[in-house]
Amino acid sequence: MARVLVTGGTGYIGSHTVVELISAGYDVVIVDNLSNSDAEVLNGIEQIIGKRPPFEKVDCNDYAGMEQVFNKYDDICAVIHFAASKAVGESVEKPLMYYRNNIGSLITLLELMKEHGVVNIVFSSSCTVYGQPDILPVDENAPIKPALSPYGNTKQINEEIIRDTAHSDASLHATLLRYFNPIGAHPSALIGELPNGVPQNLLPFVTQTAAGIRKELKVFGDDYDTPDGSCIRDYINVIDLAKAHVVAVRRMLEKKSLEQVEVFNLGTGRGLSVLEILRTFIKVTGVNVPYQIVGRREGDIEKVWANPDKANNVLGWKAQETVEDTLLSAWRWQQRLMNKV
Ligand code: NAD
Ligand code: WQD
Numbered sequence: 001m002a003r004v005l006v007t008g009g010t011g012y013i014g015s016h017t018v019v020e021l022i023s024a025g026y027d028v029v030i031v032d033n034l035s036n037s038d039a040e041v042l043n044g045i046e047q048i049i050g051k052r053p054p055f056e057k058v059d060c061n062d063y064a065g066m067e068q069v070f071n072k073y074d075d076i077c078a079v080i081h082f083a084a085s086k087a088v089g090e091s092v093e094k095p096l097m098y099y100r101n102n103i104g105s106l107i108t109l110l111e112l113m114k115e116h117g118v119v120n121i122v123f124s125s126s127c128t129v130y131g132q133p134d135i136l137p138v139d140e141n142a143p144i145k146p147a148l149s150p151y152g153n154t155k156q157i158n159e160e161i162i163r164d165t166a167h168s169d170a171s172l173h174a175t176l177l178r179y180f181n182p183i184g185a186h187p188s189a190l191i192g193e194l195p196n197g198v199p200q201n202l203l204p205f206v207t208q209t210a211a212g213i214r215k216e217l218k219v220f221g222d223d224y225d226t227p228d229g230s231c232i233r234d235y236i237n238v239i240d241l242a243k244a245h246v247v248a249v250r251r252m253l254e255k256k257s258l259e260q261v262e263v264f265n266l267g268t269g270r271g272l273s274v275l276e277i278l279r280t281f282i283k284v285t286g287v288n289v290p291y292q293i294v295g296r297r298e299g300d301i302e303k304v305w306a307n308p309d310k311a312n313n314v315l316g317w318k319a320q321e322t323v324e325d326t327l328l329s330a331w332r333w334q335q336r337l338m339n340k341v
Contacts, residue, residue, distance in 0.1 A: 003027040003075045004249055005118075008061050008082030008107065009053075010037040013124070013182055016242040017080060019191070022049045024246045029073045031052045031066070032083065033059040036196055042228040044190035050095075055088035058117050060105035063112070078120035078249045079191060081109055082313040084154070086298065087200055088128075091151035095243075102154035103161070108164050119171045119305035120252040122245055125159055125178045127234070127265065127304055136271075139179070140263045159263075166260045173257050174250040180234035180267035180306050183239050184326035185333035192333030202274060203235075204325075207334035210287045217289055219274050221296035224303070230274035232303035237321035237329075241266055247317045257316070267306025268319040281327045 004021055008014040011029030011190035015037075021028050022045075025322075030042075030053055039055070046052040054073070058065040060083045070076065077281040084102045085091070091098040113121065129152065130138050131145030149155035159176055166172045183203040185192030198214075209215045244266050251257060272280075281288055312318045 002077040002253060003029060003073055005029055005031060005069070005073065005076045005079045006082065007031045007079065007105070008084065010039065010041040010055070011082055012082075013179070013238060013241060014082040015041045016186060016238045017082070017189045017245045018053055019048050020187065020239070020242040020246050021249070022051070022053065023153060024275060024313070026246070026249070027075070029054040029056060029069065031056050031058050031060065031069055033057065036085070037194060041191060047190050048186060048188055059081060061108055062152060066108055067114050067115075069114050070118070074116075076116070076118050077253060078112060078122070079109060079118060080122040080245055080249065082124045084124065086151060088149045089200060090149045091149050091152035098150045098154055100188040103157055106158050106161060110161070110226050114123055114169065120173050120249070121162070122175045122177060122248050123158060125176045126152070126155050127178050127180045127267070127306065129156050129178060130304065132301040133304060136303060137269060137305050140177065140265055140267065140310055145174050159224070161263050166187065168205070170260070171258065173252045174261045175252060175257070176263045177244060177248060177266050177286065178263065179241060180304070182238045183235045184237045184239070184265065184329040186239065189329070189332040189336040192330070202277065203330050205280065206281055206289055208333065209291070209329050210285065210289050211334050211338055215290070217278070217291040219278070219291050219321070220294060220300060222275070222293045223296070226273055226303055228273050228275045231300055232271040232273050232305060234305035235258055235262055235272055235277065235323060235326070236271060236319055237326040240319040240321050244311065244315065244317045247315055251315065263305045264311040264315050265306040265308055266307050266311055269306055269308045270323075271303060271305035277323075277327070281331070284324045284328050285331045286311050296308070
């Protein structure tokens with residue numbers, strides 16, 4: 001069976017994607033430097049699928065190390081490139097680390113793919129490339145706006161690097177998946193989101209507040225031009241997101257791509273506000289989440305949600321999970337983390 005190289009595969013989205021790839025019959029090899037995840041994730045994956053995926057602790061910027069991976073696994077037919085640093089705030093403080101890590105790792109990967117005749121790549125992009133869209137819901141033709149952070153800029157630059165490389169090499173096929181806001185955890189609660197330190201993202205902060213780890217949730221602003229004043233996002237279940245990667249890999253392997261580089265927005269098409277997420281979480285879990293409305297967070301955009309028609313109709317993928325079940329899965333994962341301590 002075809003083997004997929006999953007960089008960043010012990011990370012949040014990568015680990016869930018590894019489960020779906022193996023469940024779909026693909027072989028995988030995970031490459032991760034464990035800079036933002038733990039090898040313990042491999043135990044969770046093994047418990048879910050009944051076998052332990054091959055894992056190589058390598059930095060994607062390490063050309064020699066990565067070359068050894070390509071030499072060792074000579075049946076790699078596609079790469080899913082999750083590996084990156086992804087904290088927006090940190091990228092403002094440490095831009096050079098972000099440019100080196102996120103751009104350097106992609107360049108190393110593309111060079112080795114060329115060396116080893118691997119012609120299919122799925123790239124983890126982000127709706128952040130759209131900034132605050134002029135038209136909502138946002139589709140793939142929306143203009144790319146000036147990045148609001150070095151992190152967002154690395155996504156825009158990496159998309160261009162992939163396009164330029166494809167233009168120079170007709171054999172290369174790429175699928176750029178622009179994720180909206182991934183949330184939730186595997187229903188087994190054996191894998192999930194493992195934020196380092198104080199969570200920056202909404203959901204892990206909500207679950208940690210519900211668990212009593214955090215005193216209260218700060219809601220960053222309720223004076224936006226939205227129905228309840230809080231920001232709106234398109235929250236997508238991480239398993240739905242993982243399944244989209246399996247569909248994207250299969251599409252390229254079956255040579256069904258319509259263009260060398262295809263772009264898809266991976267969202268539900270449903271915008272939910274911060275306060276709606278909060279209210280729904282409290283409703284489905286029965287757990288209170290103390291919160292306080294505070295000032296806006298710098299850099300936040302007001303509202304964004306996807307037009308998922310192209311992913312639904314061309315890629316052949318559609319988000320299935322309800323936000324209620326997704327929030328419950330995040331809570332179950334948080335509870336398991338508590339019990340493990
Ligand atoms: P994550 O931090 O959980 O996973 C990233 C993984 O990559 C980690 O396991 C980390 O150890 C690894 N890594 C980082 N740099 C590496 C390197 N140089 N070599 C090898 N491994 C390296 O993040 P995630 O949420 O799973 O995100 C995965 C991808 O999706 C990232 O590219 C991110 O930018 C993108 N993305 C995430 C979100 C989100 O909200 N989580 C949204 C849009 C896009
Ligand atoms: C969602 C909403 C906050 C925390 C970020 C990155 C994006 C992507 C996904 C990597 C916003 C509000 C949050 C809190 C809050 N990451 N919030 N209190 O900002 O949409 O996207 O993560 O690619 O690039 O920008 O996600 O979860 O941080 O915030 O009120 O403690 O929740 O203001 O409106 P965001 P988020």
